Amino acid sequence: MRPVKLAPAHPHGEALLRIPRRSVLTDDVYLQLKTLIMNNAIAPGIRINIEDIARQLEVSPTPVREALARLDSDGLVDKLPLKGYRTTPLLGELEVRELYELRLLLEPFAAGRAAVRITDEQATALREELATCPVAPRESRYEDYQPLTSHDTRLHELVLTIAGNSTVTDAFQRTHCHLHLFRLSYAGELGDTTLTEHGRIVDAVTSSDPIAAEAAMRAHLESSRDRMLTSFAAKPR
Incomplete structure (x- = not known):
């Protein structure tokens, strides 16, 4: 089995694997591998x-x-029978469209239903979740925007x-x-818009x-x- 191919992680050429010279636990290994995959430093589709x-x-x-x-x-790696693991490919334009088709079927309905069912305690939980990420990260590395990714996941699931x-x-x-879409691209202005739209949903x-609620979720x-589709259109084919 050939070694993992590591793509350039930073335009200034820092070392990709900034691994502390110490024993690490599974959580540490998980977080470091996840960061490398999210930054595409371990290339998509690589064993x-x-x-x-x-x-x-x-x-x-x-x-x-x-x-x-x-x-x-x-969903960041696939287990191959008798061959170990490989990183999953990036989503293509068609897959992005289909993913949003599914989300538009599920989430606006859920937001409207949540507005009918919500309790005072749940309303407090939603507001508290919104407060966990008051400012969008400016940098485009996963280490920087991970708090927004986690907030995005928690809010929608809540x-x-x-x-x-x-x-x-x-x-x-x-x-x-959330992981698959953020893995494609992230920019600070995207985070600003996301947080504004989250506020309207909450x-x-x-x-x-x-x-x-249904309208706010649909608009978001x-x-x-x-x-996301605009970013695909801007990329050279």
Whole structure:
């Protein structure tokens, strides 16, 4: 099995694997591998040599395997029968369109339902979640925008949980949409717009206004989809 191919991670040429010369736990290995994949420093569609990664991180293969199992559940690697793991490909334009088609079927409905069902405690939880990421990160590395990614995931899942349909929630979680979309691109202005739109969703849901909640979620998803498709159009073919 050939070694992992590492793509350039930074225009100034810093070392890709800034690994502390110490023993690391599975969580550390998981976070470091996830960061490399999200930054495309481990290229999409590349088979991962567990022994090679363990050697670079100076750990045994066991925590690497455990970390890869978690990354498999995140949708960032695939387990190949009898061949180990490889990183998943980036989403293409058609896949992005289809992902947003699914989200537009599930999430506006869920936001409207959440506005009808929401309790005072849940309203407080939504507002508190909004406050966890008051300012959008400016840098485009995963290390910088990870707090926004986590907030984005938690807020959307919280709305789905308040809506009370576990089947819809499970279907949404299986898409791993936040990681896949942020892996394609991130810019500071995208984060600013995302947080503004999140605020409108939270205001509508906590005001128990199902029509406004559904409209705010739909507008957010359509805006996000259009920004993503514009980035595809701007790339040379």
